Amino acid sequence: MLALFDVIFFVQYIYVFLILGLYILEVYVIVQQERNRNQFRTPFFKLFVIGAILDINFELLASVIHRIPMSPIMNGIYAGYEPSVAMSILYGVVYYLPAAQEYLNIFIALNRLTAIVFNAHHKTIWTYLTPTSIVFILSAPFVSVWYLFVCPIISIPVRENNETYYIITADVTNNFPGISPPLRTAFLIIGGATICLLLYSVTALWLRFVPGMSKVEVDKRLFYFGATLFVFNIPCATLQMTLFLLGPTIDNLFFAYKCIPWLVDVKSLLPPILLFVYNKSIRNKIYEMLSFKQRVVDRSMSRTVASRV
Template sequence: NAIVHFKDFTSSYYFFFVLCGVISLINEFNINIGTRLPLCPDVNSFYGTVDWIKQGPFPSLLFAFGHFFGAVHEFINVFIAINRATSIIAPRSHEKIWKYGIPISCAILVILGVVGSWHLFDTPTKFIGIPHEGKVYFIMLPDSRKHPEISNSRNAAITSIVSPVISVSLYTISICFLRKKWKLKIVRTEFSLLLLGLTSMLLGLPLAFQQLYFFMNKAISDEEVMILFQMLPWLFDLRFFSPTLLVLATDSNMRDKFLGMFGGKTEVSILIPSNHTVTSLQMWSWLLILYTIYVPIFIALWIVEICLVIFHRKDFTSSYYFFFVLCGVISLINEFNINVGTRLPLCPEVNSVYGTVDWIQHGPFPSLLYAFGHFFGAVHVFINVFIAINRATAIIAPHSHEKIWRYGIPIACVLLVGLGVVGSWHLFDTPTKFIDIPHDGKVFFVMLPDSRKHPEITNSRNSAITSVVSPVISISLYTTSIYFLRRKWKLKILRTEFSLLLLGLSSMLLSLPLTFQQLYWFMNPDIGDEEVMRLFQMLPWLFDLRFFAPTLLVLATDSIMREKFLGMF
């Protein structure tokens, strides 16, 4: 789509987007052949019976190209971060820089790919069978005797660390410059692309943590190797496929072209004055259809998983699952709140009631909706903190873990209510109403509380503090847990707890894009209506990412949940 409509995608960013897509497809082909199929006992027999597949040039080249294109993809994210930084810090020189920067970056990407993989092209590699729970799995193993001075796990760990460190630094600098350097129209476009690049990078972090864990624990057993390898296809998919959805969520240009493929007649909202012409309302119709399809699916998935834990509670014995169920219930409440208070008011086809029905437009209804949104939002954020504490005690103090949480669960519930009240008590008596914002020939509605009621309290500051404190505490606890993981536990327990640790960590990471949005809002209190609309239009997608992500992550990481879920069919 970007190539066909290249005249509409003029930013140099899109070169890297297309390049990232091509490299992602190559990597996915490599992963499916070299990792996913060998880990499927139903179809992997030929990896042990066909000689040219089992050993020789085929697995050697597969392994070498996997490392080459994997490194190239990793450093494409760095160049995307550099591209976003120059577009914001040096906007007038940006296109001139990248006229020469693109060919230079291509040469550097090839060199960086070669640096991390050259030794593998002449290293004998073969598929070896690993019996595990009555089945045989195959993994690629290079002959370490060929180049004993080079460690593949070390190279992968260095690449996985260097790329996010550089990227996060550049994105942080860019966000600091964002409000000071540019006109509003440019800010709107570049902020969207900045968020796209930042979020894509964040979704690659779970794989980075896996690579780092692999490197830090060299004496791992076959059992643990299998756990790590079984995670790989899911982690690779998260890294390579996530930009396809994120670009539709953040980039209105791509969204317009994509939805334009499906045609449709334009419509006019009854709230838009007759002298306004609407040219792209069909986009919102397709968005509404998309919401109507996927939101109920994920809500049903949450309900099914909660019921599985409750009905099979003898199999879900870890205290972690209490917080999983609680997280699910709070997520469903938050989704109801988001759909009624944020998503529907941003859909011009159906939002007329927010401007015509008095009890919806102002009064107790929007006031309670706004207050409960902040209350349950804060509760959800701090549930992630208690999940991190739960995972930390499970690994650092395994023998006392269940005893701690016998009393810890009721204490946690009280604290969650207290923390929710602290951030929202003032909103329950604050008049709130839906206000209309004309934008691009359409009318949207957003909730606005009366700041005169409690002028000493800033909602954006509270949201920013909550959004920052939770990840800082959680990341510290997960880092400590990973450090202790290899030293403290027996293998059988390690396998279960490592899976739940990865689940909690991944869920927390997928809430970070919303954190950055809240932080940006707080740092820039004087933003205009245009930018307010851009931030509001991002909210439904960012909330869905936070509240629905655990439904898929638990199936990817937790074998007990996966077995119970598949057993339904």
């Protein structure tokens, strides 16, 4: 009989691959349509594509660190695990990707603010800010996670309900005693969330009290996209802060590893769902690609003909 975490493991992979499929489809639509210089040729969608690359790679690579070790039917490969340079690099990349996403969220919030508050100058601002933001997003995370690329990654077995689970973590205490990974992560997430909160608050107040905002309906919807994403990032920040306050004991780490896959899925898989919900153009393009519209038209026409007969 499968253990509970094995069932969870397979359930997670079902929705992960379904949503990643939607993510990839949206990126394809944006990249293809961008060549035609249409509505997707904007800084927001460039940032969205960068975020998609980060999220998709994270979901695929993080399974080695977060999912497989918590699945008794799959985690036997860690029984004889020995630290290696390859694992250190993989672990570093897995923590680099969400760190980059935090900086990306700030620039998405800034993009929404300029689109609504400085609408007349938005295009000019982002002509210069887009390349700068991309360079910053991809380089700044190394300040937070550099030590993970050179730190030995260890495997800690944990027994629960006659099943063995593994915590894959960096041996920071013995190699970098002055560094607290939960504190660094919490500072990054909370700091980024605070900046995003300020930016979204200013934008929301502008939408609420400044007349004439009906002219920027598309920008308003993309603002809702970013604001919703910000709200759903809060639980992940809360977990990291709690882990820091309670201390990274084995029990606390084990509890965190039970929660992490769900929380990082919300963080990484929510953007394609939100874009699909809030952006009609994306929905229409996807419907066209999947021929949904044609099927609907054909079905409605057949009903009309049948009613006339």
